[in-house]
Amino acid sequence: MPGPGRGPGAHGRPMQKPKNTKKTIFRLVRYLASYKLLFVFVFISILISSGASVASSYFLQPVLNDYIIPMIGQKSPDLSGFIRLLSMMFCIFVAGAIAGWVNSRIMLHISSKTLYKIRTELFEHLEKLPLRYFDAHTHGELMSRFTNDIDTIRDMLSQAVPQLFSSTLTVVACFVMMLRLSPALTLLVIITVFAMIAVTGIVGKYSAKAFREQQAAIGKVNGYIEELIEGQKVVKVFCREEASKAEFDTLNDKLCAAGTKANTLANILGPLMNNMGHISYALTAIAGVMLIIRGKMDLGRIASFLEYSRSFKNPITQMAQMFNGILNALAGAERVFAVIDEQPEVDDGYVTLVNANILSDGTITESFLPTGQWAWKHPHHDGSITYVPLKGEVQFENVTFGYEKEKTVLHEITMTAQPGQKIALVGSTGSGKTTITNLINRFYDASTDYEGGSKIRFDGININKIKKADLRRSLGMVLQDTHLFTGSVADNIRFGKLDASLTEIEAAAKLANADYFIRHLHQGYDTVITGDGESLSQGQRQLLAIARAAVANPPVLILDEATSSIDTRTEALIAKGMDSLMQGRTVFVIAHRLSTVRNADKIVVLEHGRIIESGSHDELIAQKGRYYQLYTGSFAAS
Ligand SMILES: Nc1ncnc2c1ncn2[C@@H]1O[C@H](COP(=O)(O)OP(=O)(O)OP(=O)(O)O)[C@@H](O)[C@H]1O
Ligand SMILES: [Mg+2]
Known part of the structure; x- marks a missing residue:
């Protein structure tokens, strides 16, 4: 097994930016394109669930303005209208919940099937790659295509993509509703949202760096553990248990430090966002109350607006926090596609091995049933076909070869068997x-790019054919x-x-x-x-x-x-x-x-x-x- 130099790539992938985001996205979309009909259902269910969440905020206004406030102080209020409204809200909630569930089920199905397809393509292609490719890539590196990289794509497809859909919808809908209720308060909300995005960006930048360090440290620890498990016998033979433990401790300490740093930053972000959200909520409420005092607003409107502003802010901050994950997944997809695009082992041979009837006078005819005799079927340019009996003669003529260009391993080998x-x-x-x-x-x-190039013949036929x-x-x-x-x-x-x-x-x-x-x-x-x-x-x-x-x-x-x-x-x-x-x-x-x-x-x-x-x-x-x-x-x- 390759040991040193395996680096973090084998186990934990450092956060990487995709090189060609647009191309990778298009390619992923092509995979998803075969689920067009299902996406129609996904879209409808997202529409329903986002609609339901917007509607629930919308109802707050009539509930407060038309029923609760007028009823305050009444001895025996007429509750029938109120109950009707509540029942409607309940139905909308239920519809929204069902739609949400349907949406996540369908997306799960689509992402599982898509990953299944990608994994199959990846494996099939791996089988076709020349040995040279495996010389240049470690096992761990190729394994991580199937594990880490595919996992990040799964997260993106099953979570980020539907989230992106519904978030966009909710944000647009809430924005329109907020504008209708109060353009001035909407401006206030937009300003605070920009502040929140900026903070996420700054903290995210530092935490991405810290996470990269953490991933690298995880990679080193995992690589070390894997090597030690494989080499357990050697460790015991040379009594290296203590020494390897000390080495492990050093790596583990580094991981601990990197992990603490990365997670401290990441953990700060959540509460920071929450508190900024609360502050913005309070500011909006204060501004709203001031508007009420001036008689430019009513309570129901403010309550509705505050609900909308909450629904508006949440998806935006969520998307901002998901951004790194999406970049990471796209980078993973790019690495997977790079393997799938790798040039497969070329086989331009046209001479085939066929069952043959070889008569005593040497004439050979092809047989479609097993005869126990074999011949090389050699088609020629002029359309004629010759058959050469399979004998097992191997000839090397001036064979020169090197695994790498700079280092020749075989020099002009000539021999005949x-x-x-x-x-x-x-x-x-x-x-x-x-x-x-x-x-x-x-x-x-063997290399043929020099004068008198290498030739290997099998029963007199150049093996390249x-x-x-x-x-x-x-x-x-x-x-x-x-x-x-x-x-x-x-x-x-x-x-x-x-x-x-x-x-x-x-x-x-x-x-x-x-x-x-x-x-x-x-x-x-x-x-x-x-x-x-x-x-x-x-x-x-x-x-x-x-x-x-x-x-x-x-x-x-x-x-x-x-x-x-x-x-x-x-x-x-x-x-x-x-x-x-x-x-x-x-x-x-x-x-x-x-x-x-x-x-x-x-x-x-x-x-x-x-x-x-x-x-x-x-x-x-x-x-x-x-x-x-x-x-x-x-x-x-x-
Ligand atoms: N996959 C490879 N990539 C690069 N170099 C290689 C590779 N395999 C072998 N070599 C190099 O080619 C040379 C010849 O190796 P080879 O395996 O043919 O030796 P060998 O005669 O079979 O040795 P042994 O008796 O130890 O099996 C060595 O210098 C080796 O380092
Ligand atoms: Mg050998």
């Missing part, structure tokens, strides 16, 4: 063995780091061939000599593996990986140090199984063990990305070169 040959790649660590296998299956592409899926289908690989998925043992082997029957799976396991240990697991082939096969030993995991490659039954097999963590007795078993697995296949094997290397048809010795020697075991020993040194030195030791 005849069908059925076993090629052993040896060399010290970092010499480029795994890199060679990465090029054969086109995890990475072969469709990637078909190329990879013809290659079996046991990677240096075995990876198992959550599922049963049988499922994990079946990964190599999805339609494999249980008999095929067992046969493959037997071939890899994995059958014996699998039968001793408590539920045999049905034993469920979780967490990347942590309950299995390294050797067992590798045996499963070999079985997985075996079940696919490919003509070319690549084994990257597949036998390195297996004891000598098991190794002998595997060697036997492997020999039968290797029968009739071209095999590239990377191994540190002499027994695996020794009987190879050709041994290729690599040093700093160059082939320095190649030949059979006996030839290389006779040469007394690097292989001889390796053989008499490190090989003897291992």
Whole structure:
């Protein structure tokens, strides 16, 4: 796992401004556009609930002016009109509440569905990205696209968007009503609202900075915890518990300080707004009373106006406080879209692998039923199609490659593996063995941008012309780091061939000599593996990986140090199984063990990305070169 330098991005995202707000908003709107009809309902329900809140303030005037004030002092007042008015108010309240509920339910539905769609697109696209992309982005960073960023979008869609709608409506309606009741008092309210927005802006600016610091501190603490959990064994081996605790304390102290600062500011804002609201309310009331004294106003009007001014101010301050959240969510959406827009792994291959009938005279015809024989279907410019039997010949010609432009890892590698040959790649660590296998299956592409450019041919066809899926289908690989998925043992082997029957799976396991240990697991082939096969030993995991490659039954097999963590007795078993697995296949094997290397048809010795020697075991020993040194030195030791 990548450790240092992961930064806050992995866990907590610092507050970031979107780079192109308009574009991101349009893109989000496009997602929402498929819910046009639902938005009509959302709009209607917002209209009703905002209308209800405006109406309740409106009724205050007739309630006071027409009923309560005239009734003061009356012995037996006629309450029927008053009750009618109250019942109407009650009905409006109920309608408003129902509309509010409907609105939030629909928005929840829309936002969940939209996020579902975005998440699916994100995942599907991630699967299409080239390995290069994963080299340049940490796991944590990509994970936070699915967690933090999607979460901020959810908050925005389900809360901020409807809030924005209803707030705008309420604000406009209240403004109109206030103007009708008293333009002078409206001016007073507007002035106080501007003061409140200014204060929110100032405090918000400082608190955004403090929150950024808090997010960064959270990121560091989380990153440290994650690293420590992963490296728990190393910590214990070197008795680093105390030291790591001290390091954690330092990070934790920083988080505590940053958190206090950020939240102090944020907590001030609420009460500050409330108090400013109260003051403005009181000022408006005083001004109103003065107007009454002068006979320019009545009590009902003032009461109504005060209610409107409250409904007018609340959404404005709420929106001001939500502003940072919206910016944050837009920045999150932008990051998600950036991944979705990332250039996928290009596959311009047009040569495909097809079932074939190969007759004794060499003629090949395509078959649409499985025949057990395969051929490359190669369409040409003139419209003709040729078929080349799948044999498993691999040729490297002047292959030069670097993961990064500045650093060349392989230098002009030229070698040929005849069908059925076993090629052993040896060399010290970092010499480029795994890199060679990465090029054969086109995890990475060799550079062709120089004179006499790199060419890799598979059965005589440039692998760049072969469709990637078909190329990879013809290659079996046991990677240096075995990876198992959550599922049963049988499922994990079946990964190599999805339609494999249980008999095929067992046969493959037997071939890899994995059958014996699998039968001793408590539920045999049905034993469920979780967490990347942590309950299995390294050797067992590798045996499963070999079985997985075996079940696919490919003509070319690549084994990257597949036998390195297996004891000598098991190794002998595997060697036997492997020999039968290797029968009739071209095999590239990377191994540190002499027994695996020794009987190879050709041994290729690599040093700093160059082939320095190649030949059979006996030839290389006779040469007394690097292989001889390796053989008499490190090989003897291992
Ligand atoms: N994904 C990558 N991005 C950048 N550089 C890489 C990457 N993978 C390997 N390298 C570099 O390429 C060089 C060759 O690595 P490679 O994995 O091919 O070595 P190897 O011969 O398989 O070593 P080992 O015996 O340790 O497995 C090394 O210098 C390594 O640092
Ligand atoms: Mg390697």
